[in-house]
Amino acid sequence: MTHPCTHTLQHTNTREVVLLIPYGILSNNPSFQTRALYLLSSSLTMSRRMRLLDAEDLDGPRSQQVSHYSSMLWSLWLWDILLALHTDHPTTFSASEISSTGPFSSVPFQKMYRELCNETWKPTPPDPRPEDRVLRDQGFLLIMAILSDAITMRRSLGTDRDFMDATAAEVYQHNPFTPLSAREELDRMEEQLWRALDRYDAVYGDSLTSDLQALYQYTRLYISCKGVTSLCRVAHDATLGAPGLASLYAWGRQNVMRQESVDHAWSVLHFVAKRGSDPATACPTWFPIVTFHAALVVWARISQGRHSAPSARGGENMHALSWFKTELEVMQFPCCTVMVAVLDMLMSGGAV
Structure with missing residues (x-):
């Protein structure tokens, strides 16, 4: 039946x-x-x-x-x-719901993902190595799983860190008598996802095409930058006028961009541009989002004056956003129009 x-x-x-x-x-x-x-x-x-x-x-x-x-x-x-x-x-x-095998593979998806996140994992590549197509598809699903878990982590546990100043957070982290808490669980999950990303790179890094490299670098950016969850929403509000733009500037002041996040943002742009240079390939659907978020991270870093460029605030350094804008302009997605408009406003508006 x-x-x-x-x-x-x-x-x-x-x-x-x-x-x-x-x-x-x-x-x-x-x-x-x-x-x-x-x-x-x-x-x-x-x-x-x-x-x-x-x-x-x-x-x-x-x-x-x-x-x-x-x-x-x-x-x-x-x-x-x-x-x-x-x-x-x-x-x-959630990735935990899947109990089937991956495409073109007889290995259960949960087994692949759990081994990637397991603390006892050893960087031994499969022998014999699967075909490139199988390895690429496995890599695609696993990076989706890591990013999905990172989103869930930020949505459920991120607020605990947001309301703690840096000094208190350092004492809290190194206190062996601290009981199980949201903060401790957030640190544990972050560490687990970072390990999974390092192991992922060791096994799948050489087989990743530019589109998956961009998604991989964005996942590292997402985990390293706690404020990225609200980036797109706040940025789109900026198109509604002065109040929305003020909210975006406030976000730039409140979320200090670490150099690690900025490095990942530039890596995202590198792989997006590398893929875009081939006119025979279609634009992946995640490119607009990862490119736009990377651009806003770079903008916030430049605006805060924490970089090594000759000019510490605003001015000509804001034109670095034009490289991200150029990539967004050639992507045939409706949302890119709004993203380009936001970057234009930021380039003309300068620092926060």
């Missing part, structure tokens, strides 16, 4: 679903973004009921039938991550 959800999806154009969701997410219309959120949530619910997350646990014929739609699950997961980054919404899907 055919599963009712499978029967429903068979009469639905899944291609339309996969296209409408990213269009709504990357639009500059809040109404379209809201509709994309509803469509994404309902699609993920359908995926859960269809057992796309654990298709291998089903009976033979049914497992093969459901597995036919497994690629849609990975797409929906990507849109869930991009929506959270672009609109400052929480994620609605």
